[in-house]
Amino acid sequence: MIVSDESISEKTDNELVAMSLENQENFLYLVQRYEKKLLSYIIRISGVKYEDAEDVLQDAFVSMFLKLNSFDNGLKFSSWAYRVVRNQTISEFRKRKVRPLQYFEENDLVRLADSMGSDDHFDKKVLQDEIRTILDQMDKKYREVLVLKFLEEKDYNEISDILKKPVGTVGTLVNRAKKKFLVIYEKINKSKI
């Protein structure tokens, strides 16, 4: 059953999943709904080029289609999709035996700095390079929660479902990540003086 484009936007993710299971063509609507968000997520957590990120995303969507019957309604589809994409990205880097980098656009860095503290702490426009340095120095697990919380704008429950970690642990990680961010920032500033 193919549905008209107008009515698609009114469909929930769960309805689109059910429709995709009936007809594979409908899976395209889910792809269209999430491709941009997931593509930028892949780039943020891996630092790959746009074309490479597209390849990872394609594999991730094919994997999603294959596992579509395992999707549980107790979960948000977006959380499940982020989880599959994250796993696909990690396994891609394992295959290549290289360490993932991260890539943040200027806008991302400003948003991150905004989330970390008050305006007194950061002159965001000037300190973009410094923010990149800070993120470089942070553990992957902290960077990952910062990206999901402040750039992907996911709540704790969603992050918990994406990373498959308890909500409490996610909260702890976010708080620690913010603290580490500020500590490294202070260090960089002191070393300048």
Next chain:
Amino acid sequence: MTDIGNKILQTIKDKHIKPTPRFKFLFKSYAWTVLAFLMVVFGSLAVSVIIFYLKNEDWSLYIQAGFSQINFLLLAIPYFWVLLSLLFIFLAYYNFHHTKFGYRYRFSVIVVAYFALSVVLGSGAYVFGAGESIEGLFFNNNVVFYGQLMEKRQEMWNRPMQGFIAGQIIFVDFNKSELQILDPAQKTWFVDISRIHLPPFVHLDFAQRIRVVGKILAENKIQAKMIKPFFPEPLENCNMEDDNDADCILIHHQIMKENIPQLRIIN
């Protein structure tokens, strides 16, 4: 239709990819849940044996035997069962963590919940005699060297100098009020039981593991002041003439077998 969307759909069509059937995912999910449940059951049974040990442990005897407080504690802890129940709790956590939403709970929450559940279920199992039965089963069949471990435990209790003997009964003579027991060092002790009052719950049986508290009268003789079974383990179903009778497994133990001619009760 987006470019990437096209490519994905084309790949799905070209490779004839179909979603994996739901029952496969359900089977996997149920398998983890069932395993998590089984681990709780096994853990609870191990806890029931721990309760059985602690309830049957005669704390006053340890103090009389002159053990230091640390030794006393170290001897009283049934390590085998404690480790086994911890292992089951860990396996239960591992299995639960792999269930669909198991990751949403913290390690500490799951472990504490499993521990509490094991204690509650283990207490129930103890009331129905599971602890005693399982201990006997492990000892008699020497499951995972449990029998040897228990012999070591008896060895620790065996302190003739302090008037403490541990061993298995190989001879009972009620006319002479005398027992013979074989200690873990394979030494035979003559136990004078004329001055003790045996409580009704103590049945002296062949191959029973007992502890004797008393006064050493000679190199191999002790005047018993108190006799305590390690655990109650009557061999009432044992047919002594049948070498293959599983109920006599203790008696057919190598050390005991050498003493079979002596094995009799004189009333």
